[in-house]
Amino acid sequence: MPTIGYWIKNLDDDQFLAPQEVAGKLAPDIAKRVVAYLCAGKLYAQYRGLSWCRFMHGCAKAFMGSSELTDGYWIWPEGLVHYVEVHRVALPEEFLADALNKLVTRNKTIELDSDIAFWVNWCSQNQDPVFRKQLLAARQTPPQEVQDALIAEINALQLKYGLSEQLCLCDGCRERALQSQVVCVKHFLGDERWERGWRSGFHSLLYDF
Numbered sequence: 001m002p003t004i005g006y007w008i009k010n011l012d013d014d015q016f017l018a019p020q021e022v023a024g025k026l027a028p029d030i031a032k033r034v035v036a037y038l039c040a041g042k043l044y045a046q047y048r049g050l051s052w053c054r055f056m057h058g059c060a061k062a063f064m065g066s067s068e069l070t071d072g073y074w075i076w077p078e079g080l081v082h083y084v085e086v087h088r089v090a091l092p093e094e095f096l097a098d099a100l101n102k103l104v105t106r107n108k109t110i111e112l113d114s115d116i117a118f119w120v121n122w123c124s125q126n127q128d129p130v131f132r133k134q135l136l137a138a139r140q141t142p143p144q145e146v147q148d149a150l151i152a153e154i155n156a157l158q159l160k161y162g163l164s165e166q167l168c169l170c171d172g173c174r175e176r177a178l179q180s181q182v183v184c185v186k187h188f189l190g191d192e193r194w195e196r197g198w199r200s201g202f203h204s205l206l207y208d209f
Helices: 028-039 080-087 093-101 117-125 129-138 143-161 185-189 202-208
Strands: 042-046 067-070 075-077 163-167 176-178
Touching: 028 080, 028 093, 129 202, 143 176, 143 185
Parallel strands: none
Antiparallel strands: 042 067, 067 075, 163 176
């Protein structure tokens, strides 16, 4: 079962595209039909953390979701609806053929594992050279700036919440959890650090491109 619709996570992510690289590629009428197809997907997997929009335009996380959906053959993150509806991102022709024609001839047996290789290959073939050049430049951020930004983020969170006497609930973690939270500051941050642009260059790269 091929998985589609996952985007760049940080400056060092060469596996996936930034959605900016393929934005505006779908005609509005096509995007509307694809959105309807995506919304009709069935729950495939549920995760605890909400996703975030890589366009950095203030979209509420509630619209991005925390689950994966499927039509029995394709798998996609719940938030892909937002990217198609608002940003009209391009998607693989193979998926569009199914979504637009509502094909039912495939074997729709749900398997236990998904296959991301198809999407990774599609991403590699649809990179925007201008964005990739900017991404490479953004990676040159001095390591000390990155470290200072992270330390400032950690200090701010510890000041805001304080530390509890309970250990973080993440498997294998022996750090103390933040007050009123169930995880330590490291696991509380997670991908949030990238969303807020704590590492110099990533926020501006996605926001300005």
